[in-house]
Amino acid sequence: MRRARVGLTILATSDLHAAMLAYDYFADRPGRGGSLARLATMIGAARQDAGACLLLDNGDFLLGTPLADAHLPAGAGRKNPVIAAMTALGYDAAALGNHEFDLERDDLRAILGEADFPLLCANLRPLPGGGYEGLWQDGVVIPVRARDTAGRAVTVGVGVFGVLPPQVMQWDGRRVTGRLEAEDIASAAARAAQGLRAAGADLVVALAHSGISAAPHVAGAENAASAVARLDTVDAVVAGHVHKVFPGPWGPEAPGIDSDRGMLHGTPTVMPGTSGSHLGRLDLTLERKGARWAVAGFVSRAEPSRDVPEDPGLLGLLSGAHRHTLDMTQTVLGHLDALVHSYFAMVRDDRSVRLVAEAKLAHLQRALSGTPLQGLPLLASVAPMKCGGRAGAEHYTDIPAGPVARRAIADMQFFSNELSVLRLTGAELLEWLEMSASLYNRLLPGRYDQRLFERDVAPYNRESVYGMTYEIDLSRPARYDPEGRLADPAAHRIIGAQLAGRALDPDREVLLATNAYRAGGGGHFPHATAERAVTLEPVGIRDLLTRHLQTGRGRTDAAIRSWRFAELADTCAVFETGAGAVQAALPPDRRLHDLGPVSEGYRRYLLDLTPGLAQGRLAQRRMRGYMPS
Incomplete structure (x- = not known):
């Protein structure tokens, strides 16, 4: 008898860099590139045609456009437009990227404090008294309700963790030295994934704010998504940081890297570009293996947003922030x-x-x-x-x-x-x-x-x-x-x-x-x-x-x-x-x-x-x- 199966769709953004709206603030005119408002339209459509669905972000979401700059310093009665937009879209979790730490500590603390979704980073540990305590966690287990192919209601425990380049300790040394401690991406990923398994996760998704490299992994490597994908405790990977698209023609040619199917060492992987240019989508087919679910098949896609209309709801939500940005930039x-x-x-x-x-x-x-x-x-x-x-x-x-x-x-x-x-x-x-x-x-x-x-x-x-x-x-x-x-x-x-x-x-x-x-x-x-x-x-x-x-x-x-x-x-x-x-x-x-x-x-x-x-x-x-x- 064929085992019952469950479909799970993982939607992923990465390196948004505060591109909330398709507006070119530098030229003061509508832009033709990507935006989270374009992705919002795609996310809504994907949620309708998918059964069980998670929406995740892979880091570098807070900075990169005048919209973000115009709302600094944090506070002063203004909600951060990026966090407001992500909250409205119902993100299930978001990993931190290295550019989050370009913000001064108090600004970062105020902004992340507005988020009502889990913030993840397993390889940066706050040191006592450094002021970063309590802002993020290694990982989280998200219970996802679905129906299997036999029509039964089931719950799948999806573990999600985040990692980022340890080089943030050098890039943002003035802000983080003595306040944070970094760990190698691969070793932190192994620890975090094992912890999520122990906490009851059926499968584990890695939000790896890190690029895909064909080189052998060395401790402290900046681009280590391939090393994360090699872990037998990791079932799917969202990569990023380098602003490229995977699967696609770019992928490096090396054993274990399948740029056509979107697979690293047998692990489903997606990398969704930058600034809302693409929506990452992993459609996983899960099958029972013992007491837990496991990946039995997958489709990986990075879908372009360029010609997609922007979501009216998000446009309305951000209209005030947009006007404030125009006043500042002009x-x-x-x-x-x-x-x-x-x-x-x-x-x-x-x-x-x-x-x-x-x-x-x-x-x-x-x-x-x-x-x-x-x-x-x-x-x-x-x-x-x-x-x-x-x-x-x-x-x-x-x-x-x-x-x-x-x-x-x-x-x-x-x-x-x-x-x-x-x-x-x-x-x-x-x-x-x-x-x-x-x-x-x-x-x-x-x-x-x-x-x-x-x-x-x-x-x-x-x-x-x-x-x-x-x-x-x-x-x-x-x-x-x-x-x-x-x-x-x-x-x-x-x-x-x-x-x-x-x-x-x-x-x-x-x-x-x-x-x-x-x-x-x-x-x-x-x-x-x-x-x-x-x-x-x-x-x-x-x-x-x-x-x-x-x-x-x-x-x-x-x-x-x-x-x-x-x-x-x-x-x-x-x-x-x-x-x-x-x-x-x-x-x-x-x-x-x-x-x-x-x-x-x-x-x-x-x-x-x-x-x-x-x-x-x-x-x-x-x-x-x-x-x-």
Whole structure:
């Protein structure tokens, strides 16, 4: 006789980053991307066609849009719009992500205190007296009522736990050091899953705010969803953190990773993108095995939300928060004499990045004046935070000339990071630059149809250093892999590095201004360690940028020494950027040529790396027969 079965649907969001509404606060217009309001429509439909159903979030839900920023500090009689929306949708549980800890402790405490659903994190333990006690728990067992295929009413105990990158202890060290203690993701997951089993869970779902890696697990790894999926006490995994979609064509090719079915080492897995771009859905078929239920079959899907209408109920709930955000973001702070955009930030010196570098350097020149560090060369390292990549074709900075509203600050400085300074040698600085240059593909001289970088690359890891000059030779292999491991010890893409007009001395010390995330190891940059950090008074980079624009420095576009690609004979490469690039003034650079629109809202350009007077002529010849793929 066939055993009775039960269907259980797990709906999952991850890395929402406060994208509650499909509204582009940076451009002050409706947006075409994802939102929780779009997902709400999908969630309602899924609940209707599913029997038993759980709605879970996988972390990084509180910060990332002006809607969230406008409601800080917490309190003052205003309910947090993210928590209000999640409560209205009836989330059954939510895991914490690393970006939750970008909030000051008292703000985080006030906001999480509004949640009426369980908050989960098994690998961050609050220390006594640190002020984080009682805000979250390792896991929870949720009783789910359902009917089996024989028509009988049954209850399935679903255990859910959360884990996040232990690197939060470095990324947010100022707020959490001495207040929290972190544990390796895999070991905490094993402990939490076993505890839920002991508490009566029939099956266990891991909310792993962590990416999928093909590399063998090592203690303390940031991206450890695969290691969690290997645990025989875990029945399903929701992954996240890296803003990718799984199942889908992205998945790394490695034994045990099935990117078509959505499975890691035999465990059903889903990763639902970022900013409400997708709804994760795991349809599990459960079958009795002894006294408990077990997974007998599954379907994993990440369903896009882009063309889904927003839920009217959620729009109404958030209307007041939306109006308050508009009032806050439209406050004028300064003036720009020219358009600022990031459409070409991956291929040349870019003003949206350079303004942040100027703000950092201006502050540090004042702050370090009269100190023993005053005589050291001062450099600024900045990455474009809104430059396409995994966030899509509309995720670019685009600020018109004229009055600068407050929303422009978050447009150029997407996350509210704090300033950090590292004391490095010239040799260590070169390694930093090599890691940044690893995001580009290797180019073969004599070809014109090769990709400069992949569409889903992480541009926020592409650091440009200002205050020195250097070239990137892409005919050479990358020295580092994306995880910061030395891939080719003999490879050196950085050439001609000069400081103050002289070749960079490998032994000379420099001060490198960056942000707390990068200085704490974010992006796996070499030599980003605590012993190289310079002690500073805490200051937000958004505050520095605001001050910089308020003092009128946005009126000039004077170049700071920086980088360029090395010229390569008879060589071109193609790349994709947002379609808005066609409305932006093309940089005065004969290297760049518009090839027209391609899929998913992108536009393709050709970069001509040919030396000297031949520059541009090669591109014109190549473009005549070029057909974008």
